[in-house]
Amino acid sequence: MIIKNGVSLLHSPNNRMLASSAVFRRQEFLIRCLGVGGQSQQFNRKSMPRTMALEADAENILRAITPTLDLARHKGQAGKIAVIGGCREYTGAPYFSAISALKIGADLSHVFCTKDAAPVIKSYSPELIVHPLLEESYSVREEDKKAISEKVLAEVVKWMERFDCLVVGPGLGRDPFLLDCVSEIMKHARQSNVPIVIDGDGLFLVTNSLDLVSGYPLAVLTPNVNEYKRLVQKVLNCEVGDQDAAEQLLSLAKGIGGVTILRKGKSDLISDGETVNSVGIYGSPRRCGGQGDILSGSVAVFLSWARQRIIAEGDLNISPKSPTVLGSIAGSALMRKAASLAFENKKRSTLTSDIIECLGRSLEDICPAK
Numbered sequence: 223m224i225i226k227n228g229v230s231l232l233h234s235p236n237n238r239m240l241a242s243s244a245v246f247r248r249q250e251f252l253i254r255c256l257g258v259g260g261q262s263q264q265f266n267r268k269s270m271p272r273t274m275a276l277e278a279d280a281e282n283i284l285r286a287i288t289p290t291l292d293l294a295r296h297k298g299q300a301g302k303i304a305v306i307g308g309c310r311e312y313t314g315a316p317y318f319s320a321i322s323a324l325k326i327g328a329d330l331s332h333v334f335c336t337k338d339a340a341p342v343i344k345s346y347s348p349e350l351i352v353h354p355l356l357e358e359s360y361s362v363r364e365e366d367k368k369a370i371s372e373k374v375l376a377e378v379v380k381w382m383e384r385f386d387c388l389v390v391g392p393g394l395g396r397d398p399f400l401l402d403c404v405s406e407i408m409k410h411a412r413q414s415n416v417p418i419v420i421d422g423d424g425l426f427l428v429t430n431s432l433d434l435v436s437g438y439p440l441a442v443l444t445p446n447v448n449e450y451k452r453l454v455q456k457v458l459n460c461e462v463g464d465q466d467a468a469e470q471l472l473s474l475a476k477g478i479g480g481v482t483i484l485r486k487g488k489s490d491l492i493s494d495g496e497t498v499n500s501v502g503i504y505g506s507p508r509r510c511g512g513q514g515d516i517l518s519g520s521v522a523v524f525l526s527w528a529r530q531r532i533i534a535e536g537d538l539n540i541s542p543k544s545p546t547v548l549g550s551i552a553g554s555a556l557m558r559k560a561a562s563l564a565f566e567n568k569k570r571s572t573l574t575s576d577i578i579e580c581l582g583r584s585l586e587d588i589c590p591a592k
């Protein structure tokens with residue numbers, strides 16, 4: 223392993239899974255430990271026993287990718303996000319994700335949800351653009367399914383080119399017909415090179431249909447404890463505790479062809495199959511539902527911003543380089559800072575909406591608007 227200017231390269235000599243993988247090719251894996259200001263150190267392969275994830279310099283990354291506010295910019299340039307989610311049972315999750323994207327600084331936030339969910343989501347906020355497009359099996363006759371599926375896809379495709387990022391899954395539900403339609407939407411997004419953040423029931427879908435994301439470098443998966451467990455069982459055919467956490471995440475991201483995975487937990491761990499970063503900024507001990515939804519909207523915005531900057535300016539002179547990893551680190555850090563701030567005020571009664579209210583101030587503390 224080499225640690226140089228806060229960036230460490232390492233490998234895992236005991237990792238049979240990686241060693242046996244066709245893609246391993248003896249390369250070394252990058253683990254970021256930015257901002258530690260440590261001495262450069264050299265390790266050879268044998269002296270490094272296992273993969274480690276070291277803390278990312280999230281605040282610097284946030285500053286590097288957040289666009290300045292400029293009177294010359296027009297609506298849409300700070301990001302257009304679409305959330306695919308929202309069904310009869312769950313209307314909060316897509317709302318939390320989409321409104322978080324706006325509160326962080328995206329210009330436009332759309333929600334594509336089922337017909338039942340749309341009026342409810344619209345009533346939470348006039349800021350969101352809500353499309354009542356998706357259908358669940360109960361409302362569709364068997365003989366109409368093909369035509370309806372084509373209509374849904376055609377409607378979403380009309381908008382697709384305009385989006386900087388999709389978030390697929392918050393409150394989507396697991397209806398098979400609906401998930402088939404969403405698979406087609408994802409295939410189209412992929413053909414159009416639109417980044418996709420996949421969370422909640424979107425992870426249920428891709429765990430059962432890995433081809434939807436496998437090998438797509440603009441995909442970010444944001445599993446919670448249960449979602450991660452299901453992915454590990456499916457892809458690595460083992461259990462979560464069977465391997466060191468960072469090493470297992472690296473194998474998993476590699477196993478899905480280099481997608482980025484943000485494993486949520488006490489510390490968030492992020493890997494694209496080449497690097498492992500951790501974000502352990504103090505968050506909140508409250509685990510109320512909906513915090514993962516904030517995270518998905520947050521990652522979508524920062525990923526869009528990182529990608530825009532990289533396309534416009536080339537090398538941003540920060541590490542890591544990948545826009546999906548940068549977006550994940552920034553999204554995680556901001557969510558955790560906002561959760562900590564909300565908890566300071568609300569303690570045991572902290573709710574997801576309290577955290578959303580703290581997103582703006584948390585970003586302002588790191589990158590002031592002026």
Ligand SMILES: NC(=O)C1=CN([C@@H]2O[C@H](COP(=O)(O)OP(=O)(O)OC[C@H]3O[C@@H](n4cnc5c(N)ncnc54)[C@H](O)[C@@H]3O)[C@@H](O)[C@H]2O)[C@@H](O)CC1
Pocket residue numbers: 311312313314315316391392393394395421422423446447448449511512514515
């Ligand atoms: N207000 C809303 O509309 C919300 C809807 N949500 C949606 O609900 C759907 C299902 O998401 P879930 O997160 O419940 O699915 P999971 O598969 O993660 O959870 C299923 C079950 O596991 C339990 N569980 C969750 N986290 C756990 C942990 N850390 N350790 C042990 N057990 C745990 C839950 O209590 C639940 O009974 C998704 O579509 C999601 O987006 C959630 O995002 C929460 C908020």
Ligand SMILES: Nc1ncnc2c1ncn2[C@@H]1O[C@H](COP(=O)(O)OP(=O)(O)OP(=O)(O)O)[C@@H](O)[C@H]1O
Pocket residue numbers: 422445446447486487488489490505506507509510511512513514515516517554557558
């Ligand atoms: N033990 C923990 N300590 C501190 N922060 C945590 C912990 N677990 C999760 N988080 C943070 O909370 C956020 C949401 O993670 P969580 O695991 O609750 O997602 P989720 O189950 O998908 O949430 P949702 O209810 O929205 O579906 C993440 O950004 C993560 O950093």
Ligand SMILES: [Mg+2]
Pocket residue numbers: 421422446514515
């Ligand atoms: Mg979730």
